[in-house]
Amino acid sequence: MNLLDDMGSLRSLAAGPWIYPVVATSILLDVFLPVLPSGFLVISAATAASAAIGAVGTAPSDVPSLLALLLTAASASLLGDFLAYRLALRGGHRLDRAIARSRRLTLARERLGTALARGGGLLVILARFAPAGRSVVSLGAGAARRPPEQFLPWSALAAVIWASYSVGLGWLGGRWLGATWFSAAVSTLALLLAGGLAGYLLRRPGPSPAPAS
Numbered sequence: 001m002n003l004l005d006d007m008g009s010l011r012s013l014a015a016g017p018w019i020y021p022v023v024a025t026s027i028l029l030d031v032f033l034p035v036l037p038s039g040f041l042v043i044s045a046a047t048a049a050s051a052a053i054g055a056v057g058t059a060p061s062d063v064p065s066l067l068a069l070l071l072t073a074a075s076a077s078l079l080g081d082f083l084a085y086r087l088a089l090r091g092g093h094r095l096d097r098a099i100a101r102s103r104r105l106t107l108a109r110e111r112l113g114t115a116l117a118r119g120g121g122l123l124v125i126l127a128r129f130a131p132a133g134r135s136v137v138s139l140g141a142g143a144a145r146r147p148p149e150q151f152l153p154w155s156a157l158a159a160v161i162w163a164s165y166s167v168g169l170g171w172l173g174g175r176w177l178g179a180t181w182f183s184a185a186v187s188t189l190a191l192l193l194a195g196g197l198a199g200y201l202l203r204r205p206g207p208s209p210a211p212a213s
Contacts, residue, residue, distance in 0.1 A: 019045050019064050020072045027076035031084045034132040039166055039191050042073050044184045046170025051179035070167045077128070077159035078152075081138045085151060088142025121154025128158035129165075129191075129198035166191060 023041050030036040045064045124141075127133030141151040169187040177183035 020068065023069065024072050024076040027073055028080040028083075031080040031135050031138055034135055038073075040184070040188050042069065042163070042166040043170040043173070043187045043191065045069055046167045047174040047184045047187060048179045050171040050174025051183075066167055066171060070163050073163035073166060074156075074159040077134075077162060078156050081134065081155040081159070082152065084135065084138035085142040085148075085155075088139040089145065091143065121157065123202070124151070124154040125158040125161060126198040126202050128162045129195045130202050131195055131199055133199065133202060165194065 019041075023038070023045065026036045026038040026041055030038045046066060046069055049064050049066050049069070124137055127137035138155070169190050170184070173183040173187035177186065
């Protein structure tokens with residue numbers, strides 16, 4: 001497959017207004033099904049748009065708007081977090097028992113509760129990048145009965161940062177490498193590396209409490 005074929009196939013993937021609902025649906029659902037390729041879809045659409053804009057100087061009608069793509073991704077991410085949070089908040093004792101059987105969810109609930117109570121939401125932002133971290137933190141916040149004002153502002157910030165990073169990777173890849181599958185793959189690898197780093201930071205034990213005087 002030559003460069004023009006690559007460019008056409010990647011551009012056809014992102015062509016038309018249907019890309020927005022597809023991206024939104026994938027991001028919305030991947031809080032429940034983390035295997036969905038939502039990040040790859042965002043990056044591929046941004047790559048095609050960036051390369052097309054760079055080639056003709058303006059955005060063609062058959063590629064997505066980078067701003068609209070960013071807003072779609074961020075909004076869908078926040079909405080998915082909210083739905084998972086509300087589901088866990090209303091889950092009652094059955095969900096509590098399910099979380100108690102999962103060491104990962106139990107630890108996430110404890111750490112998240114402490115972080116949010118202290119006004120720190122870095123955990124929420126890191127979790128948005130880590131594999132399945134978004135699911136664990138959103139469900140953990142609801143299960144811990146954290147007030148919405150403690151969780152949702154940080155979730156919104158995490159959504160904007162993740163969407164901006166993903167669209168930015170696609171934009172840079174499209175400018176440097178063109179609208180090719182190789183470009184989309186390199187940008188997706190950068191997103192996965194960020195996720196791996198976030199997962200590593202999340203797994204690090206928190207500071208030990210200071211001894212009582």
